[in-house]
Amino acid sequence: MSMEADNKTTNNQEKKKKHFSFLYVLGGGFLKEDFFTRHTRMIVLVVILIFFFIGNRYTCLQKLREIDRLQQELRDVRFEALSISSELTGNSRQSQIEMLIEEQGIDLEGATTPPYELKK
Numbered sequence: 001m002s003m004e005a006d007n008k009t010t011n012n013q014e015k016k017k018k019h020f021s022f023l024y025v026l027g028g029g030f031l032k033e034d035f036f037t038r039h040t041r042m043i044v045l046v047v048i049l050i051f052f053f054i055g056n057r058y059t060c061l062q063k064l065r066e067i068d069r070l071q072q073e074l075r076d077v078r079f080e081a082l083s084i085s086s087e088l089t090g091n092s093r094q095s096q097i098e099m100l101i102e103e104q105g106i107d108l109e110g111a112t113t114p115p116y117e118l119k120k
């Protein structure tokens with residue numbers, strides 16, 4: 001019986017050596033272990049899910065960058081529209097129009113009577 005006990009101990013030691021051997025892991029020997037053969041489907045599913053989550057995160061980051069870029073562009077366009085509107089308002093004042101008419105040398109005069117509204 002002691003021979004069998006020594007044999008089992010030797011086999012257990014050899015198995016433990018295989019687990020810690022660099023060549024054993026690098027050569028793919030650990031893939032032949034009972035755990036990996038029983039859970040192959042689950043491992044493949046987990047790897048596929050990991051790839052899916054990584055791809056999803058990458059896509060989300062790209063979309064966030066695009067949203068930031070578009071928001072900055074929108075701010076710039078709003079500022080430009082506000083500037084143009086302000087400039088137009090300033091140029092449409094009566095005093096500004098009269099000054100531009102004088103500078104251009106156009107023979108026009110301002111109205112002396114105020115405008116009135118026609119009613120039905």
